[in-house]
Amino acid sequence: MNARLLPIAFALAAGGCAAWRLWGEIPVSTGPAAAEEIPQAPEERRKAALFYSDLGPDEIDVSSYPAEKRREYGVYVRVCSRCHSLARSVNAPYVDRSWWEFYLASMRMRAHFHGEPLGKTDVKAVLDFLDYDASRRKIGRAAEFKALKIELERRFEAALDERMEQLQKRPLPHRPR
Numbered sequence: 001m002n003a004r005l006l007p008i009a010f011a012l013a014a015g016g017c018a019a020w021r022l023w024g025e026i027p028v029s030t031g032p033a034a035a036e037e038i039p040q041a042p043e044e045r046r047k048a049a050l051f052y053s054d055l056g057p058d059e060i061d062v063s064s065y066p067a068e069k070r071r072e073y074g075v076y077v078r079v080c081s082r083c084h085s086l087a088r089s090v091n092a093p094y095v096d097r098s099w100w101e102f103y104l105a106s107m108r109m110r111a112h113f114h115g116e117p118l119g120k121t122d123v124k125a126v127l128d129f130l131d132y133d134a135s136r137r138k139i140g141r142a143a144e145f146k147a148l149k150i151e152l153e154r155r156f157e158a159a160l161d162e163r164m165e166q167l168q169k170r171p172l173p174h175r176p177r
Helices: 006-023 033-037 043-048 067-080 097-113 120-139 142-169
Strands: none
16 A cells, blocks of 8 residues: 555544444334335446445435535536446435545545545535435434444345355466475
8 A cells, every 4th residue: 555545544444433423323123024115236346346335326316405415416416427437425424524525634635635636616525415315314314324334234244254255266376385
């Protein structure tokens, strides 16, 4: 791993653990219908998923959101889809604005390194949208969102098991002595 990215990776991992711990405190009831309502992610996304959230829906129905939030959603789609599937943030358990500020700071650095800097106006619009959406969809409908999280975690474990099985079937590379 690039030495410059190591502190960022560590900070993201620490933040993820903290968010996971907080998220685990929200009560939920799940039913068998939850899994049936979530469409399966495309195969290429299942094979490349780094997080369980990558396997969930990659869009949000914002038709009932205020006009300003729908505009911010458009900025979010344009900005965030440059580097990863929107499923990653749509289904992420993060609900605190300070977490999104932290996460977007690392995204700004990564975008800058790739020569595609993110402007402050775009970052503010993305933050405002993620903050609003979290309060509406992730907190306001916590039980439903928690059921989605549980199902995506189950699917992610199955995808990892499948990857491991495929790796174990591969012949070992020949190593000359």
